[in-house]
Amino acid sequence: MDAQQDGDGAWTPPNQINIDPKQLGKVVVGVAVAGALLIATFSSFYTVEPDEQAVVLRFGRLIGTTDPGLHFKLPFGIDSALTRQVKTIRKIEFGYGTAQAGVRTQYRAQTAEDEAVSLMLTGDLNIVDLSWVVQYQISDLERYLFRMNDPDRAVRDLSETAMRAVVGDHTIDEVLRNRETMAGLMQERLQKGLNNYECGIRVVTVQLQDVTPPKPVEASFNEVNKAQQERSRLENEAMQEYNRVIPLARGEAKRRVAEAEGYSLDRVNRAKGEVARFTELLAAYKESPEVTRKRLYLEAVEEVLPRVKQVIVAEGDGVLKLLPLSGAGGVR
DSSP: OOOEEOTTSOEEOOOOOOOOHHHHHHHHHHHHHHHHHHHHHHHSEEEEOTTEEEEEEETTEEEEEEOSEEEEOOTTTTEEEEEEESSSOEEEEESOOEEEOSSSOEEOOOOHHHHHHHEEEOTTSOEEEEEEEEEEEESOHHHHHHTOSOHHHHHHHHHHHHHHHHHHTSOHHHHHHOHHHHHHHHHHHHHHHHHHHTOOEEEEEEEEEEEEOOGGGHHHHHHHHHHHHHHHHHHHHHHHHHHHHHHHHHHHHHHHHHHHHHHHHHHHHHHHHHHHHHHHHHHHHHHOHHHHHHHHHHHHHHHHGGGOSOBOOEETTEEOOOBOTTSTTOOO
16 A cells, blocks of 8 residues: 555555465465476486486485486485496506597606506516506496496406406517407406406407516617517528428438339349249250250340341351451341
């Protein structure tokens, strides 16, 4: 109500507004109900992004896991949703650190902590300076959130343990020359350890970035490595010469052995033939000595005469002159 003035010009206070308490109570209740409905509406739904998963807790107790999309939950804090990126590849670096990623990645200087991690003892009691990176992602969100207090720290600790175990099982030459093999063995051992702890983590890949001897002995080690390479080169050349000469010598030896065996077989067969011929001749001689003797004589003369150049024929006590049998008109 507006203020009024009386006839003498004195000011009169306005009339007081009378509000019904019942009406006021209804208004307050309506506002409270509307606010509660508004809060319930906004707190009853949650969104899970395409690369995420969510776990739903009811009064702090796990009741399930939800996939990407829009989902309903009980309002007023009865249900709560914890979302994590399960498709994102996470990375942990050992023995080095990335200062700025990009087309040309920049790495920070190696710290004392990096050096303590990267220096390892091989199976033949040598020291190697090794840096590597582990990439992993969440495979089971429930285990990742509730089985361990700090699963990412577990990945770091188990990675270092697995790498030291693998390096300790091999010589320094095997570690330096077989990076892929070492990385595969380390990944297998790391995944086995994570599975034993039920971390809900899957190892995507393990990459060895740099494998070198320690700085103080790097020059000496390179000299030894060069000497070993030179030895390998000479051994390869010797093996090539061996492969060229030895097969030829073996082939020649086999050829000569085969010739000797053939000659031996021929001589044996000839000897057997001569023995058989002599046996037949002896039997014939025993039956007819004169005939056999004359036949042998004639066969010998038939074999010898074609090779002589001159023949002198003697008849009785007289001697005939020399017959030029080697001439064109000579007698043969």
